Amino acid sequence: MGRPPCCDKSNVKKGLWTAEEDAKILAYVAIHGVGNWSLIPKKAGLNRCGKSCRLRWTNYLRPDLKHDSFSPQEEELIIQCHGIIGSRWSSIARKLPGRTDNDVKNHWNTKLKKRLMKMGIDPVTHKPVSQLLSEFRNINGHGTSSENFVRDFKTEPSNNSILTQSNSAWEMFRNTTSHESNYNSPMMFTNPTSSEFQATTPFHISSHSNHLLNGTTSSCSSSSSSASITQPNQGAQAPVTTFCWSDFLLSDPALPLDSQTQVVGSSATSNLTFVQNENFNSQGECSSQKIASKASGSCHSASSFVDEILDKDQEMLSQFPQLLNDFDY
């Protein structure tokens, strides 16, 4: 059973669009505007599926689209958004005027995901791999499973996460994207390098570094991604949760020692702050991963958390001495 096809697939053209076809779409839309896409191919004289026409328009022909490469600010925004809501590309794209979900998705898959992986960060959870390994061992309690995890990570990084994105975070993000389409939205992301990002708005992510965007393979200090999310309406009462990549990286044995030193230096200006409230975490517990738990105090003290990670890393290293050398992206 299943849904009937939207059009007669055998009689419609597929594949790349020609300039003539583009011109027909543009001419039609210029006169009539966008409407019922299932009728547009016929009216515009195109032998294409309506869905294909809509996609061509939304992803390529729309006059408000940018066709240049992504700026560092845009890239950081994508990384930050992905860390919060995962692969909700359309929502992320709404934060980037002139970019489509397809653009963002492609850029993530071809550039940003690889960049994070090279830096030893799981592109799904945005956590250091060593931490995931520790957590995975806690779940399974046996090294053999961890070995499988490592193998899977190396072969198919996009599907190996043992953790899920925070649905609560997504709900909050979605609520702020329902009535915005650009930087002047209720949810803002700030970046000192771009004045458009400066936020005076209810919800913002502030970035104080472009470490991720410098994308080097030599130093993990570049992984000190940072952001803060605040909701002033409740911020005064809400517990503030601060997350620093550097805290994880300090305990990341994959890092060279001097890189860790650099991380210490960068942590002062690089942190991710979650102001939790009932919308963000209605459970009142550490459901938003241990990322948020480090400094929350409600789940672990900061020192015990770091100590725990260090202990786990040491334990992991003792069992898999060659493990970290195997990460050769």
Add this chain to the structure above:
DNA sequence: AAGTCACTCAACCGCAGGACG
């Protein structure tokens, strides 16, 4: 010069949800 490989990105596919009769 030719073949191979890796990468990018436009386009496709199928599903879900909303609107409407």
Add this chain to the structure above:
DNA sequence: GCGTCCTGCGGTTGAGTGACT
């Protein structure tokens, strides 16, 4: 409430292209 149609979305594919051997 139900069925149909349309749109939006995320995952995937494959043609095109450049780098490399």
